[in-house]
Amino acid sequence: MADETSESEVLPKVGQAVPARLRWNKVPEVTVFFWIIKALCTTVGETAADLLKGKAGLGLPGASVLMSALLSVVLVVQFRSKGYRPGVYWLAIALISVVGTLVSDNLTDDMGVALGTTTSAFAIALVIVFGLWYSTERTLSIHHVDTTRREAFYWLAVLFTFALGASVGELVAEEVNLGYWVSTVLFAAAIAAIALAWFSLDLSAVWSFWIAYILTRPLGASVGDCLSQPTGDGGLGLGTAVTSVLFLAVILGLVVYLSLARKDIAAPEQAEVPVA
Template identity: 35%
Template sequence: MVMRKLPHVTLMFWVLKIVATTLGETGGDLLAQTLHVGYLVATGIFLALFVVAVVFQLKARRFHPALFWTVIALTSTAGTTLSDYMNRTAGIGYTGGAIILSTGLAIVFVIWWRSGQTLDVENVATFRGELLFWVAILISNSLGTSSGDFLADSLGLGFRDSALILSAIMLLLLAGHFFTRINAMVLFWVAFVLTRPLGATVGDFLSKPRDHGGLAWGTMWTSATLLAVLIALITVQAVHVRRHPLTALPVPVRTGEPQQPNGALLLQDA
């Protein structure tokens, strides 16, 4: 048996994911735009922080809410600035950026599927599986910024209407989970990818000026508010995990050969 490294997919998981990705949008814009660091330098800073954080996550022996959600937030901030650099500075455009990142994400999922690792996040119990998970998260969170901007700007829907449309799609996916036989992993990953453009459009709606269709909270105040909410939710989850530890998982095998586990090994009673 191996200790879980990834959380159970519950309502708290989705709330934390949306808050973290929304913070990623406003936090990325805060550094790149408000503080005038620029997209390229900001991307380098956030990617460096992501690499440091994800190394600690990969080396951890069990699930640590603060560490896990820090990595998620950093994939969102890095994804925001990377996507904006591609789309704006490099001149690829929102549509081109969305196509490139969608193709990259599809390639990662094909590699993941061909590797024999489970795509069921709750049952990932190997180092290779977790590594593929984080690569997919980084690309999907970059894609989310491009797709959110594509909806809001290229299609002219605006931040508020784009957020409402994405929220409606999320509700349809929830209904599909409870009332249809659609594969649960497919529904999860579609919802997981869509939370990023949802966070991007909500973040832009809160922070952008009124003449751009936003509420004009500004990137600094919006980021500070979201950070406070995220810390509070992580604290709640950490207390819950301490009182009710996540159940361990059997170490998966492929072709009869054991794979390197990603969590602390536990002895199983006979």
């Protein structure tokens, strides 16, 4: 699913001169590689969080502090970059996937907040971020994330989509008690339905993108649970360490390929447009 661009973000007002500069998008083009790596990162977010809390011995507080600190450092590098850099961007996505999971876990496991409550809270927070983003930029498109303010809105939205997806996934798999495999099929079918609505029913490309973006988080978490959880609990018993390493290896291979092939980098647009 691709995103769409609002005319208001690329067309200047009558009589307005747009400063001469090349507009480099700070995020990748939405291609099949984008969705594959994003889905893989969501799985890592689930399995790596469990690994850090459990076998790594950090516990929930220690894992939360460590991963939040690493994410902060990588986001500083991302914000200071002049354009999209595959390695930095996807490292930030992988880390934010883990942090989003840990945020949800802190609320539910440590503070005892019900999954239904966290799901509602994250959904409201995401709506607020989208509302502020649209009210200031007049678009939610990711095709021109080329200013600090747009990038800040983008990463804040991404964080809440991961936290929301983590809560939704846990709610469906555990409280609704559908199990890991049924949950995987359910979320995959939901994403397919969104894609069909975009292709056939003219559903907004922007909303199609963000809805699918949210749903890939519980899909990836369900896949991770299917692979890592013990066979007695309905999984394949690979464990969080093996699952995390396998998925990270695939992510690394794809990111290296994209860094060399540059298939997900859009050509810069000349922003200076003389308007009478």
